[in-house]
Structures are given as structure tokens and as C-alpha cells.
Amino acid sequence: MPDWRERFRPGSGGQSVKVNDENVLPARYKRPERIARGGMGEIYRAEDAMLARTVAVKVLSERFADDEGIRGRFTREGLAVARLSNVPNIVTIFDVGEHDGRPIIVMEYLAGGSLEDRMRGRAPCETGQALEWLEQAANALDAAHRAGIVHRDVKPGNLLLDTRDHVNVADFGIASAAGMDSFTQTGTIMGTAGYLSPEQAKGERASASSDLYALAVVAFELLTGRRPFASDTPTAEAAAHIHAPIPSVSALNDDVPPQVDAVFRRALGK
Structure with a gap:
């Protein structure tokens, strides 16, 4: 597990869309608002009328509703992550089920937005705060890896903040649930x-090392305000992860000592 605090130590939520159809979720979940949409499905914020709490509900996309393989993997991922619900800094899964023919995962709702939201217009982040977030995410990923679970999609948008400003890792295994670790079946890079x-x-299978590499990319972005291999197109950026030299963090942020560059050369090594 990477010790981010030692490695880098020097010498709010997005818009929601109200949903008119209350039947989009099971009856106990009231006043649904869509807060995210992606290739795999949608995420809604709703009020759990039975337990009087706000929850987030992930619903598999309708286009996958008849694909038994994807449905099964989606549900298995939810059940696997539910076993980690007592682990700090991992979003808690409350329930896994089905509604209107589509699998759903019910989880805790975190009101602090994501690191992606936090960095928007405010990057680079203050170094001490960045180290705290990275340490929390690294600990959560380490616990998941020890349980045999690989995230496969670590990025700022999947690192959610609670009311204490602590990072919680969300969205485990979504790319894997579609049977597409990094690429679609046509070879197009995902988002x-x-x-x-x-x-x-x-196009190879993701592993625990893949998660740690992605977290190093997040670290680079937190400390510099940009991704290390930002390019004009997703295809070019994916290729840069394979071939491009690793930029200097200290050259982009005067608060980062030059010796940290060696850490990123190891963490982002090809």
C-alpha cells in the first residue's frame, strides 16, 4: 500500500435533475433526483421513507437490462463491495436488488461532492489536504485489494467527500461489470x-497495481492541477500512458520538492 504522506512530505456535489416519474425507484425511495449518468446507468439521490435517511441508488442502464452476463456481474460487484461496508473510507452499500427489471444498488449518500468537484477551479490543492485525501483513498483500496476486489476506475469523480471532508471510494468494478476493463468491444476507449x-x-486486464497507478495520476492532478498525460483526445491520452515521459511535478508546483519527482517516476513507471 502506498504511504502517500511519507512519499510526498516536503524537506461540492454536481447538479441534480428532478425526476417526474416516482416509479423509477422502488416505492420506499421518495423524491428521486438524478445526480449522475454514465455508460453503465444512472445514480439517483432519494429519501428512504422506511429508514428516514438520504441514499444514493445506482440503476443499471436499460440497454443492459436483458444482458444476463452484465446483470449478474453488476449485482455480484455490489454484493462484493457490501462485504467492505465496515471499512473506513469506502462508500457503504445498504442493499442490492432489482426494480422494474433492472438491478439496483442502494448506498449511502455523501453530500460533499467529489474530488473532481473540489478541484474544479481550485487546483492545485493545498499539499497537506491532498496528502490526507490520498492516504484515505490508499487505505480503502488496500482493504479492497486484500479482499480480492479491484476497483478498475479510480479517478477524482469516484472519490467522494463526506461532511467531515474525508474521502470515500465509490463505484467499484463498474467497468468490469460491463465486461470491458478499459475498452469497449469495438476498441474505443471508455470515458x-x-x-x-x-x-x-x-486492453489488458486491470489489477490492484492498476488501481495504485490511477491513484498516482490523481495525486499528480491534485498537486499540479492537471493530469500527467493530458492530450487532445482520449485515444492519445491512453497511448501516452504507455509511451510518454513522466512530467516533473516540482516544475509545475513550486511547493513540491524536486525529490518527489522520483516518487512519481516509480509510481507512474511503464
Whole structure:
């Protein structure tokens, strides 16, 4: 597990869309608002009328509703992560089920937004705060890896903040649930090329090392305000993870000592 605090130690939520159809979720979940949409499905914020708490509900996309393989993997991922619900800094899973023919995962709702939200217009982040977030995420990923679970999509948008400003890792295994670790079946790179490990960019299977590589990319972005291999297109950025030299963090942030560059050369090594 990477010790981010030692490695780097020097010498709010997005818009929601109200949903008119209350039946989009099971009846106990009231006043649904869509807060995210992606290739795999949608995430809604809702009020759990039975337990009087706000929850987030992930619903598998309708286009996958008849694909038994994807449905099964989606549900298995939810059940696997539910076993980690007592682990700090991992979003708690409350329930896994089905509604209107589509699998759903019910989880805790975190009101602090994501690191992606936090960095928007405010990067680079203050170094001490960045180290705290990275340490929390690294501890959560280490616990998941020891349980045999690989995230496969570590990025700022999947690192959510609670009311104490602590990071919680969310969205485990979504790319894997679609049977597409890094690429679609047509070879088109999925939407998070900026955080792909070299092996994922080559279309190979993701591993625990892939998660740690992606977290190093997040660290680079927190400390500099940019991704290390930002390019004009997702395809070019994915290729850069394989071939491009690693930029200097200290050259982009005067508060970071030059010796930290060696840490990133190891963490982002090809």
C-alpha cells in the first residue's frame, strides 16, 4: 500500500435533475433526483421513507437490462463491495436488488461532492489536504485489494467527500461489470482514459497495481492541477500512458520538492 504522506512530505456535489416519474425507484425511495449518468446507468439521490435517511441508488442502464452476463456481474460487484461496508473510507452499500427489471444498488449518500468537484477551479490543492485525501483513498483500496476486489476506475469523480471532508471510494468494478476493463468491444476507449494504467491502455486486464497507478495520476492532478498525460483526445491520452515521459511535478508546483519527482517516476513507471 502506498504511504502517500511519507512519499510526498516536503524537506461540492454536481447538479441534480428532478425526476417526474416516482416509479423509477422502488416505492420506499421518495423524491428521486438524478445526480449522475454514465455508460453503465444512472445514480439517483432519494429519501428512504422506511429508514428516514438520504441514499444514493445506482440503476443499471436499460440497454443492459436483458444482458444476463452484465446483470449478474453488476449485482455480484455490489454484493462484493457490501462485504467492505465496515471499512473506513469506502462508500457503504445498504442493499442490492432489482426494480422494474433492472438491478439496483442502494448506498449511502455523501453530500460533499467529489474530488473532481473540489478541484474544479481550485487546483492545485493545498499539499497537506491532498496528502490526507490520498492516504484515505490508499487505505480503502488496500482493504479492497486484500479482499480480492479491484476497483478498475479510480479517478477524482469516484472519490467522494463526506461532511467531515474525508474521502470515500465509490463505484467499484463498474467497468468490469460491463465486461470491458478499459475498452469497449469495438476498441474505443471508455470515458476515463486520463487514469488508465499502461496495461489497461493496452486492453489488458486491470489489477490492484492498476488501481495504485490511477491513484498516482490523481495525486499528480491534485498537486499540479492537471493530469500527467493530458492530450487532445482520449485515444492519445491512453497511448501516452504507455509511451510518454513522466512530467516533473516540482516544475509545475513550486511547493513540491524536486525529490518527489522520483516518487512519481516509480509510481507512474511503464
